[in-house]
Amino acid sequence: MTFGARLYAAIADRGSFCVGIDPHSALLLDWGLTDDVAGLETFALTVVEAVAPYVSVVKPQSAFYERFGSRGIAVLERVIAESRAAGALVLLDVKRGDIGSTSQAYADAYLDPASPLASDAITVSPFLGFGSLDPIIDTARRHDAGVFVLALTSNKEGPEVQHARVDEGTVAGRMLDHLRHLNAGAEPLGSFGAVVGATIGATEEDLAFNGPVLAPGYGAQGGTTADLRRIFGGNPAVLASSSREVLRLGPDVEAMRDAVRRTNDELRS
Numbered sequence: 001m002t003f004g005a006r007l008y009a010a011i012a013d014r015g016s017f018c019v020g021i022d023p024h025s026a027l028l029l030d031w032g033l034t035d036d037v038a039g040l041e042t043f044a045l046t047v048v049e050a051v052a053p054y055v056s057v058v059k060p061q062s063a064f065y066e067r068f069g070s071r072g073i074a075v076l077e078r079v080i081a082e083s084r085a086a087g088a089l090v091l092l093d094v095k096r097g098d099i100g101s102t103s104q105a106y107a108d109a110y111l112d113p114a115s116p117l118a119s120d121a122i123t124v125s126p127f128l129g130f131g132s133l134d135p136i137i138d139t140a141r142r143h144d145a146g147v148f149v150l151a152l153t154s155n156k157e158g159p160e161v162q163h164a165r166v167d168e169g170t171v172a173g174r175m176l177d178h179l180r181h182l183n184a185g186a187e188p189l190g191s192f193g194a195v196v197g198a199t200i201g202a203t204e205e206d207l208a209f210n211g212p213v214l215a216p217g218y219g220a221q222g223g224t225t226a227d228l229r230r231i232f233g234g235n236p237a238v239l240a241s242s243s244r245e246v247l248r249l250g251p252d253v254e255a256m257r258d259a260v261r262r263t264n265d266e267l268r269s
């Protein structure tokens with residue numbers, strides 16, 4: 001089953017709320033944990049236990065694990081494995097992108113099921129040229145994985161690059177055109193998604209395409225359900241993604257679960 005088909009079914013079953021598992025140093029301390037590998041492990045696995053049986057997608061942010069070196073990566077491996085065992089799809093937020101030959105190594109690291117970091121999907125940066133992502137796209141196709149390409153990110157600095165003009169449109173518009181092409185004909189949903197922040201203002205790009213959208217910036221960065229409606233209309237394949245807004249409710253597992261239930265209800269309504 002392709003990633004697009006798995007995601008479509010997961011959203012129908014569990015809703016479109018995606019929880020980011022981002023062990024910020026400040027959150028570890030707020031939870032009464034130490035800012036070290038032991039604290040990281042307790043934090044991350046508690047979040048997995050709280051949300052992974054209930055959400056369609058979890059999104060660990062690799063940077064927060066990488067800062068502890070190989071022992072942090074070992075925790076990330078467990079987060080990926082245990083989240084998948086609990087029925088959640090794992091979208092690993094790594095924002096990789098490089099020359100083609102190096103992109104192949106990234107693809108092997110994150111999308112080949114033989115890798116200990118194998119995930120259902122990853123985020124990638126297209127700013128070395130969309131074609132530099134070809135090895136990642138091809139590997140994803142081979143292994144039924146997904147790829148989410150940065151298009152209109154949630155941070156205020158993004159427009160400098162993403163709204164730059166190319167031909168008749170913008171850089172972001174060009175990325176969305178590539179995604180439209182990659183997902184053409186896919187049923188019920190393509191596997192190649194766009195990252196479009198829940199915080200973006202009015203924009204000229206055509207956001208309609210036959211693939212999923214990751215919408216970070218929902219919650220702590222100010223994005224709301226009303227913003228999602230304004231930006232995406234009723235598109236059901238938009239993953240509203242929030243990390244700190246949920247994580248700060250911990251270590252109370254029930255409070256995090258309630259937030260998932262409430263948010264999914266709000267997104268459905």
Ligand SMILES: O=c1ccn([C@@H]2O[C@H](COP(=O)(O)O)[C@@H](O)[C@H]2O)c(=O)[nH]1
Pocket residue numbers: 020022061093152153154155195197216217218219220221241242243244245
């Ligand atoms: O455009 C983007 C792309 C990715 N992110 C990532 O999402 C989370 C947001 O965390 P919050 O605590 O909900 O603000 C984080 O991992 C970012 O690296 C993004 O914010 N914007």
